[in-house]
Amino acid sequence: MFYSIQFLRGIAALMVVLTHIAHKGQQYGTGSLNWFHVGGNGVDLFFIISGFIMCVTTHNKKITLLNFLLHRVIRIIPLYWLLSLAALIIFLVAPQMVNSSGGKTGIIQSFFLIPDGVKFLIQNGWTLSYEFYYYLIFSVFIFLTDIRSIRYLGVSLTILLLSGMGLILQPTTPFPAFLFSNMLLEFMLGVLGFVIISNIKLSKISACLMIMLGLTWVTYNNVYGTPDLPFGKVVTSGLPMFLIFLGALSLEPWFATSHGWLVRAFEQIGNSSYSLYLVHPFILSPVALILKKLGLLSPALFTVVLLSGAVISGLLTYRFIEKPLGRLTQRWGKNRAAKKNGAQVVN
Numbered sequence: 315m316f317y318s319i320q321f322l323r324g325i326a327a328l329m330v331v332l333t334h335i336a337h338k339g340q341q342y343g344t345g346s347l348n349w350f351h352v353g354g355n356g357v358d359l360f361f362i363i364s365g366f367i368m369c370v371t372t373h374n375k376k377i378t379l380l381n382f383l384l385h386r387v388i389r390i391i392p393l394y395w396l397l398s399l400a401a402l403i404i405f406l407v408a409p410q411m412v413n414s415s416g417g418k419t420g421i422i423q424s425f426f427l428i429p430d431g432v433k434f435l436i437q438n439g440w441t442l443s444y445e446f447y448y449y450l451i452f453s454v455f456i457f458l459t460d461i462r463s464i465r466y467l468g469v470s471l472t473i474l475l476l477s478g479m480g481l482i483l484q485p486t487t488p489f490p491a492f493l494f495s496n497m498l499l500e501f502m503l504g505v506l507g508f509v510i511i512s513n514i515k516l517s518k519i520s521a522c523l524m525i526m527l528g529l530t531w532v533t534y535n536n537v538y539g540t541p542d543l544p545f546g547k548v549v550t551s552g553l554p555m556f557l558i559f560l561g562a563l564s565l566e567p568w569f570a571t572s573h574g575w576l577v578r579a580f581e582q583i584g585n586s587s588y589s590l591y592l593v594h595p596f597i598l599s600p601v602a603l604i605l606k607k608l609g610l611l612s613p614a615l616f617t618v619v620l621l622s623g624a625v626i627s628g629l630l631t632y633r634f635i636e637k638p639l640g641r642l643t644q645r646w647g648k649n650r651a652a653k654k655n656g657a658q659v660v661n
Contacts, residue, residue, distance in 0.1 A: 316370075317569035318562045319363060320584030321577060326363070327587035327628070328621075329356030330438070331594050335620045338602045339613065346613040346620075352536045357441055358500050358547065359555045360591075364445055365504020366559075368452050369466065373508075379457040386449045388643040390442060390588075393636050397592050398424050401435035411599065413437055431488030438591055443492065448501040466505050473502040481544060499548045503556045507563065516564040524561030528554040583625060589636045590628025597627045 333353025339346030372382065402421060405412040413419050413433045420432035427434075427443040434440060451472055455465040480494030510516075516524075531554035540550035562569070569577065583590065601623045605616060 316563065316566060317572075317581060318566045319367070320581045321569055322359060322363060322559060322562055322584070323587040324580035324583035326356035326359040327583060327590045328625075329353045329359070330591060331598075331621065331624045334594065334598055335617055335624075338598050338620065339616060342602055342606050342611060342616070344611045344613050344616045346616045350536070351539070352532050352551070354547075355532060355535075355551045355555050358552045359559060360441065361444065361448075361497065361500035362504040362507065362552070362556055362559050364448065365501035365506075366508045366563075367504070368449070369505055369508035372452075372456065373462060373512075377456060379453045382453050382456050383449060386446070388646075389640070390445065392639045392643055393589065393631075394436070394439065394442060394592060395425060396635070396639070397596070398435045398439070400596070405435060429488060429492040436592055436595065438595065444495070444497055444501075447492070448498065451498075466509060470502045470505055473498045477545065477548075496545045496548050499545065500552045500556075503552060504559075507556065507560050510560065511563055516560070518565065518568075521561040521564035524557045524564075528557035528561065531557070582629070586628045586632035586636075589631035590624065593627050593631045594624040597623045 330353055332347055332350055333356070336347035336350050336353065338344075339348065401412055402424075405419060405421075409419075412435060418432045419435060420428070420430070421435065422428065423430055423432050424434040424436065424439060427439060427446060429440065429443040452469055454472075455468040458468065459465050476494050477496040477499050480491070480496055483490070483494060485491045485494055532551075535550060535554070540547075543549050569581075572578075598620050601620055602616070605611060605619060610616070610619075
């Protein structure tokens with residue numbers, strides 16, 4: 315396990331939660347976090363981490379295309395489907411409580427992560443469509459070659475080609491826009507990060523400078539906004555998050571041995587980041603509504619209560635739902651593999 319990665323996952327998840335708290339603050343007129351404009355960078359960081367982790371989990375390991383995809387489905391889908399089912403029940407009873415910002419909600423699209431422009435029952439699920447798109451690209455090169463350097467080069471060139479086509483074609487309909495999205499480049503940054511970390515030992519000074527530069531860049535974006543550039547968000551948000559990611563990863567020995575409460579707290583939030591990412595919309599809406607009915611709409615209190623509720627719900631979901639589901643699905647996967655191997659032996 316990379317302790318720095320868990321720390322960064324915690325940061326990424328909290329950035330997304332804070333953005334949604336800011337939206338709730340705007341909705342209820344509290345002004346909470348109305349100065350915070352860079353929470354979407356948490357998604358950029360998640361994509362970079364995913365690009366890196368897929369290299370880590372497959373490097374120097376014998377794995378087939380189907381096993382790779384099966385492992386990803388087992389890891390991602392059970393909790394997502396369970397919470398989507400909960401959201402569906404809410405949607406059938408009180409549609410206005412799901413995707414309260416408006417727009418059409420697609421049920422089939424939600425469960426199968428089909429990016430055709432409608433909203434998912436769990437609106438955050440749109441990022442999982444990109445995750446699985448990257449997994450498919452990565453799995454193709456698992457199938458094509460066992461030479462890791464060629465695999466990473468192939469994945470990167472494919473992403474560059476798809477993103478370049480998007481820049482040229484400028485698709486305006488949802489599915490082509492998804493297929494040729496430049497957001498794929500952030501997964502490529504994760505692959506690049508793996509190649510760099512595997513071959514170059516960055517000094518602590520270099521790592522700290524990267525983190526400081528990344529944080530300065532993010533702060534500038536928060537205060538002054540971002541310019542309109544080719545590849546847009548990947549340049550303005552992805553690159554500073556990549557600098558922070560690479561710097562933190564280079565300080566892995568420090569994260570692994572640090573016993574400071576803040577680092578450990580973020581690591582725990584990082585462990586539960588997937589649960590937190592998916593479950594927090596279920597918490598923010600009812601808690602915000604309760605605070606409104608009680609007349610407790612001061613900006614600080616609104617932020618603290620919603621943030622605390624989201625983090626606690628993420629930790630509880632991770633402990634009592636995500637982890638048991640993970641053990642259950644992993645056991646199923648192992649039994650399936652054992653039966654398959656047994657059948658091969660008999661044959």
